Amino acid sequence: MPRRELLTPDQRFQLLAFPEDESGLIRMATLSTEDFAFVRQHRGGHNCLGIAVLGWSTCAIQAGCWDLPRRKPRAPIIGIVAAQLGVTPAVWDVYAARDETRREHLQELLARLGLVQFSRQHYRELVDLLLPLAMQATQGIVLAQAAVDELRRRHVLLPPVPALEKGAPI
Template sequence: QLKMPVESWSEYGQREQTRREHLVELQTVFGFKPFTMSHYRQAVHTLTELALQTDKGIVLASALVENLRRQSIILPAMNAIERASAEAITRANRRIYAALTDSLLSPHRQRLDELLKRKDGSKVTWL
């Protein structure tokens, strides 16, 4: 225990240098590593595989946080976690769409495109 008055806790971290010094010390003592661009790229790659199974962002974000904690990597800002999850979902969707459409012949594509066109006098399409 530090045996400091509770009132002084509100002042902790006010000085930016103190926060940086303590962060470096904690990283050294506990073996934490900072989240880098390399970790981001690896996260997107790993999450893309999971995103092939689900497009639920919360599932992907939770998996990323769990994975980073297992590796003792300091969690990035929430927007970085959200961005990695969104990028993984986009990549997975593109792979799924490609898997569904790559083998289609031109006549099949044309027939599918016709389903997206509105009929005269109508505001809806077949799809």
């Protein structure tokens, strides 16, 4: 029997929404001096663009919905970051062709940002922590938001929304 979905599509979007307008995206995707120094340590325009976008995406996961590294970033994000680095957005396709590089860069970024990946242990701890709230809550969004808040507090990279919603560790 299929599980009932805990969140509506609007609630899923609301839970981890980030700016849709260009000015909001520019604000989020503007690289700092430290970001530039870090990005420039990587060889080739495609790797510089890739790790910069991946770094933005990793931060966006904490502030917004992002299933990383499986999804391609939105074209405006690639364009904004590429313009700052002085490369063409088309080099993203070269970067995206090699999964191993993205995984290695993700591990490098997690260490740099002080984040850890979501694990079964985090899942178990969340279940224990949220059980009292689950006994009182009548809306799934309350539990989902509490889970997101706790994972952010612990510096744990947020899993995709379906993993939070279905209660299945990834």
